[in-house]
Amino acid sequence: MTALDGQDDLEGQFAQWRHYVQRRPELRQSDADELEDHLRDSVDELIAVGLRPDEAFLVAVKRMGGLDDLSREFAREHSERLWKQLVLTGEADSAAADDRSRRDVYAMIICVAGAAMSVKLPALFGMSFEDDPGFYGRNFSLFALPWLAAFLAWRRRAARPVIGILVGLFALGAVAANVYSLADDSQSAVLTGIHLPIALWFAVGLAYVADDLRSTRRRMDFIRFTGEWFVYLSLIAAGGGVLMSLVFGTFKAIGVNPEDFVVQWLLPCGGVSAVVVGGWLVEAKQSVVENMAPVLARLFTPLVTLVMLAFLVAFGVTSAGIDVEREALILFDLLLVVVLGLLLYSISARDPLASPGLFDKLQVALVVSALAIDVLVMVEITGRITEYGTTPNKAAALGENIILLANLTWSAWLVLGFVRRRTPFAALESWQTNYLPVYAVWAWVVALVFPPVFGYL
Template identity: 75%
Template sequence: MTEQDGQEELEAQFEQWRQYVLRRRELQPFDADELEDHLRGSVDELVAAGLSPDEAFLVAVKRMGSLDELSREFAREHSERLWKQLVLTADTGSPVADTRSRRDLWAMVSCAAGAVASVKVPALFGLNFEDDSSFYARNFTLFALPWLAAFLAWRRKARRSVIAILVALFALGAVAANAYPLADKSQSVVVTSIHLPIALWLVVGLAYIADDWRSFRRRMDFIRFTGEWFIYLVLMALGGGVLSAFLFNTFKAIGIVPEEFISHWLLPCGATAAVVVAGWLVEAKQSVVENIAPVLTRLFTPLFTAALFAFLVAVVWTSHGIDVEREALILFDLLLVVVLGLLLYSLSARDPLAPPGPFDKLQLALVVSALAIDVLVLLEITGRITDEYGSTPNRAAALGENVILLVNLAWSAWLLLTFIRRRTLFTALERWQTGYLPVYAAWAWIVVLVFPPLFSYI
């Protein structure tokens, strides 16, 4: 390697380190500049002492300590920043930042209002939640996610070509949800209701990434956004449940039963608006939830590992096959998705420069356990399809999903193993997961668009 190549690689490492530092909202850009100056000075001293640039960089980063310690130190020195981030319209001290914050707020309010209006439009045509539950099950994400995508695209200043692609994909989703002659209790309604939100959420990802769709870092940022968005949405759902119970019981105490208002207005309008508000909160208050989500990941990873291992032991002990009826298939697929979610979010919150540790080994155990369960489910589904039961939309969709998850989990397990054995870099696992996202999108669209006519709309 020439000296110029070594210098270019060193600059790339500095850039990667800086990008990771800037993910912490406790650290402002000028803080990152200060840290980078300190890091560069340490690297120069180590290179002058005879180390290679790569060795000097790793030693200098190690001497600086973990980023958690650095961010906590900066948070202590500038504690007012954290409090400002907890306020809806924080006083940042910068007129430009204040203007942007107000614009984001009004954009969020406009998009949330659009989502609320969208969910009430079907009522103008005589549709209601009780008699037309199938329609709302297929279309509910179409009422909310386009507005979340609109907010993110506006915030990212997406190009017209990106906006055109977003509009086309959401329109395609609306056609897929409503054009096919599906009976209310058909299996195709179920698979569409499950897979269309997945397909449309990855369209939201396109709005989030905007012009950087090839960047695996931006894809990893979207994975992080997804986890944080989900946490905010759950917290708002819990608050909405408390509000609904409070309204119902207090008004009932004075002889008024607001059941229709709650079921027809408060819950659907609140749910669609919350989808947009949660996205805005993640964008504006990322540092607050960054302290929560990694803790939840580390809490539930060992619990799910123990649960999956106990299930495998029970399967071997009882020699009982897995039920592959519709409810069981959905349950097992959700279980595997949760495991994958724990893996993805722990990857997005991990320091890529940190060496392998005990938690990485625990994640490997979790992935291997999930992989074993996936194999068992695949064997049962294949057996049912090849026997007298034949193929149905549910089984075919589950078969494809489990094959996709099998490939992902198998290669993830291998990459984790090689990382733990220090034979590959952590970024290889990140690149694999972010590069695999289009596979999920492609399969979800296939199920939504192809399966209903393929199985004669049953």
């Protein structure tokens, strides 16, 4: 290998290291630049004493220590910076940052107000939660997610073509939710209620990556955003439950029944507002709590693996078939989605330069056991369809299992290759982010195509 080739390889290693450093929210750009300067100086010194460039790079990285330790060190040295991010009125690092934070708050408030007005707009036409629960169930995501997408698109300065696509996607969602004549208890109505929010969430993802549509890193950032948003939304929901309990308790103590206010105003307006506020919190506070979802993934990965292995053992011992009724189908699909989520968030938090370890081997067991369950469910569904014919539920479940099977099969191959040191970790991350549009397309197919195909059953 020539000196020029060695230098090119070295710069590629620096680029990969820099990419990972820039994903650490604790480290600002100036911190990353400082670390890279130290790393380059150390590599130059090692090359000068006779090491090859690739050897010098690995030794220098080891000397610097893990980035988790570096992040904690920077957090300790700049603790004031972190505390400023926890308070709304904290003094920013610069006037520009302070102005941007203030504008984000104003934009969030406008979007929250828009979501609250949207969810109350049908009441002007005589629609109430008691009389039209199916309408509100199908349209809830349309009341909230367009405003979250609007906030993210504004924050990313989305181009006009992207904004046009977003408007078109949400308009298409409104068609899927309201044009078809579906009974509230029909299978198609339930499937639309499940898949339309998923399809629209990927529209939110388009708004999130609007500043760099082709970037794998931005797509992985959206996956992290999704996990952190869900955590925030759960916390807000728990706080909202406490608030409603207090409202009921205190007002009833003075002889006032607040049920109408809670049902007609607090619950719907608070629900759609929480969707937007959760997104704003992730954007504003991610450098303090950005690792919550990955930490939960590492905590639950061994537990879910044990549960699935126990299920496979029980299935083999009892030789009982799998009940593929609607509730069971939803449960098994949810299990596979949980497995995929655990894999995604473990990937998002992993140091791509670290060697494979015990947790990576545990992920192989997790994915392989999920694949085995997926195959069992698919065999049962196919058998039932062959014997009794298909239904919207069975067709949707079969399609989702095929999509998940394809993803998990290749993921298992990539994880196994990484554990055996034959596949770079970046290949696994790239596969997951490039596969995201497949889920979006399927969700739209179920919401738009299934109802007329199955006679609106």
